[in-house]
Amino acid sequence: MGYAEQKLSEEKVFKDPVHRYVHVRDQVIWDLIGTKEFQRLRRIKQLGTTYLTFHGAEHSRFNHSLGVYEIIRRIVDDVFNGRPEWNKEDRLLSLCAALLHDLGHGPFSHSFEKVFDTDHEQYTQEIILGNTEVNDILSKVDHDFPKQVAEVIGKTSDNKLVISLISSQIDADRMDYLQRDAYFTGVSYGHFDMERILRVMRPQEDQVVIKQTGMHAVEDYIMSRYQMYWQVYFHPVTRSAEVILTKILQRVKELYQKSYSFKYFPIHFTSIFNSELVVEDYLKLDEAIILYYFQMWQEEDDEILKDLCKRFVNRNLFKYVEFDPAKEYKKLAELSVLFLKAGIDPDYYLVVDSSSDLPYDFYRPGEEEERLPIHLLMRNGENRELSRESEIVDAISGKRRTDHKLYFPGDFLQDDSTKRNIKKQIRTLLDYR
């Protein structure tokens, strides 16, 4: 028996609060979970700075990755197995891609990528294809197997069916994170009948479709997603923490470029600053490392870095007001000048942050849109795009909701011990009392 087919002598299970149990029988999967690259995901939080708003949100990308694997395992073993459209040779490929799909995520990915122009998807590819324990294990299946897994995750594989299981508008990734994030944040949104959706999924040549009878369960899933984005993922307090985190990284980068003499030199960042970040160094970065520096930089001489780190560590976040860039961009320029006069650097203390989500979209032939829609499998064997059958989904299809906020340090502006009149002018302009 080859390594690809090798089973554990006894099934291993992980207790999981969302799926109750995560079942592992395949030796390959068990070995991948044990690699240092996969274990690193325990030290990357799934929701970044959200724990500063919802204190329960301390779960990691490790939990989520196991969850996505478990959903795919249930689909391929319990629903697709034996169906003529399903190629059972794709089973291990699907399981590995599910397990490893977030492998390249770094600490506080969103802010980190913004400042250092890195891309976690690119690192996922490099970890799978590079000199790593994960690559060693995948290569034991077949010398070409790491490439196949990387291509599914990167959506450059010609196996569209497996891609759509991992990444589409109704995929295992979303089904896990919605439920998991709802569980750990404690919100009552985000719940839907996943068991029902899994039971009505059907494989086709290049996509997964949903039996028409499952339409209402899918409607519930789309609404759950919509609510989770606006109630949890885009929560303004979480965004405030993320703004500060981004500004800390931006400040450190600037100070390094100006040869500032750090009391606590960011040795783990030097390869990023010098644009020489290789996978080996990238894998050494996790949230424990980043938070260590934030803790230490509270003692730096640079006032901005010190202040921002204190704010993050002690959760003294920026305040915010609604902002309409179209109508208020001149006001923003005016505020920027006033901030400078008040001795508050607007590059670090006056920040516009935008959030936007498109809950569901469908493909309009010729319109150059690029989202694969959800298709319902009708009783007559035809596929129908979801929003044509569902009035609820039709109502929100293609409708993007965007929100802009302007963040600033409320305490600085209310400190009238210096530049009192200018600060008063700023508060009036911001309509902040």
Next chain:
Amino acid sequence: MLQDHAKLMQAFAVSGEIIGRKKLQKMIYIAKKVTFPFQEKFQFHFYGPYSEELTLRIEELCNMGFLNEVKEKKGGYYQYRYTLTDEGREFLSLNEVHMPFLHDCMTDMNDQNARFLELVSTVLYFDNLSKEEVTEKVFTLKSKQRYTEEEIDQAYQYIEALKEKAKPH
């Protein structure tokens, strides 16, 4: 502040008019790959590299009144034309973006058709692979487009010429 929006507006300012969403996506992706500092993240989709963030920023620029979008019916489908508005120019004058050589590169790309830019962006997306592997990828993933080996050669030549324009010696 709104720097990422300003960079995109600069791209429209130097291009004049850009016709087609697909073409726009590919132009920004290619410009980013030849070192212009656009921040939008791209993933591989049906027509090659595509950025949801870019789609969003374009929508925002239209909503802000900085970008003019004209939707017109062409044959069996809709096509979009984009130009910077006067408001957009005013915003840009307040938020200067320094991207020398962007004009030459964007103008050159704007003269190409969307089909060719789709090929060029796909070749660039796989720039870590050998030319042989890229050719195989193009034939597999873009089978409906029926690109020829000659077109792939042209795409490679075009990339080199564009890189030269982006960073002239």
